[in-house]
Amino acid sequence: MRQPIESTTLTPLQRSLLNDYQQGLPLSATPFADMAEQLGVSEQQVCDTLAQLQQQGAISRVGPVFRTHSIGASTLAAMAVEPAQLEAVAAIVSGFDEVNHNYEREHALNLWFVATAPDAQHLARTLRQIEQRSGHEVIALPMLEDYHIDLGFELQWT
Amino acid sequence: MNAPLQPTRHAPIDTLDRQIIQATQAGLPLTPRPYHQLAAHLGLEPEEVMRRLQRMQQRGIIRRIGAVPNHYALGYRGNGMSVWDVPDERIAQLGRRIGELDFVSHCYQRPRHLPDWPYNLFAMVHGHDRDEVRDKVSIIAGLLGADNRGHQILFSTRILKKSGLRLPT
Known part of the structure; x- marks a missing residue:
């Protein structure tokens, strides 16, 4: 069984992406650039950080949740x-x-x-x-x- | 298997919607223009993909679009399915109240299976460990008061299979 991911090991950007973007991913041509602007970071940072979170298993994916x-x-x-x-x-x-x-x-x-x-x-x-x-x-x-x-x-x- | 299966709720989705669902259920590509990439893969216009996603969201087929946390990996290792026997005539009001609690991730009315299974309200409760789940279940019990005619917590001991939604074709 893998050890849980400790919150202390997460950066503020990681926490923010985890907590504040469980809904409301923009349905625009460039959703990650829109998020980057809201967060005051670069689009590349948003994409990379989401990819890292996905890789370490903190998020299972980024996308629609279907009913x-x-x-x-x-x-x-x-x-x-x-x-x-x-x-x-x-x-x-x-x-x-x-x-x-x-x-x-x-x-x-x-x-x-x-x-x-x-x-x-x-x-x-x-x-x-x-x-x-x-x-x-x-x-x-x-x-x-x-x-x-x-x-x-x-x-x-x- | 004696409970009648509910007839499928009307699903206002067509073939293109279904293709979009299939192409996105494992997640969006984490690239600058994910909907464009998806559209190219499906042979559609990007605007069409975004419009359809928006429509499915408006119709409730999509609950939300965003990062899907893996609670277990994040330390939420207590996963308790709390089940409650409440009066049928009060369940809508009680269910809505429980469903809005922030530690409840699913809250459904389900049929009883008498005599062994008298429970008609299900609330999935998450916590870091079992004690935290028990504390949260006590909060629900407090809210239900005399309408709680019996309840149990079923802790999961093993995940035997967990895959994303797949649409059998």
Whole structure:
């Protein structure tokens, strides 16, 4: 497991790019030059610093964040798997292209994944296939309502 | 698998939108004119790419455009899915209140799966460690008061797969 990136090792420019540009990347011909002007640095510095942050894993990317369920059909799903079988079942689940997240959690329902497909029929078929191949029930818990106002995430430096 | 899957919400995207989504989901190129580069790659005019991105943002298909932090790498190693059983008739009001808390990254209503799973409100809570997550969950419990008929925190012990959104074709 990689050590966490310590906030003390980040420069003010890195912090600012991390905290203040989780939204609002300009939709202009030269977004990084626009940011550079706001920050009082050069365009090259903005591009290089973002590339560094990406390389060290502090950011996973710079770009649009899509609302998955507005593009296709998706659901959170849970399974209760005996510990001895967890590895095997998790591998089956992760093997599906439609599964983009798969977590082990501490609960009787110990395997939680998100499946996304172009439409509801495809999604239902995928969940059925997972049940058949794993021999375990899949409990689908699709989102009914989204209450979160996504303004990015305030990183708290300690 | 007994909960009915919701019908897909109407997705007002066409083939070009879909191509733009596919070309940007791994991130924009960190070059001076990223939308121009993207447009050249797709054989489109840069203005068309920017206009479509803007339209998708207005329609809520794009939540935001910017740097996507990797919370785990930044030291947010407590990741707790808090689940709550609240009265259905109050959930819209309560959900909005929880959804605006700055330590909550996702807040959804989901179906119950009775009798084993009575929870209808999900809030993903992030903190540097589990104690911090527990403290934040206590804040939610305080806000919900008597509307909280039961709750749990499910901590993740392992990430078994995590990939960006991929559109199966």
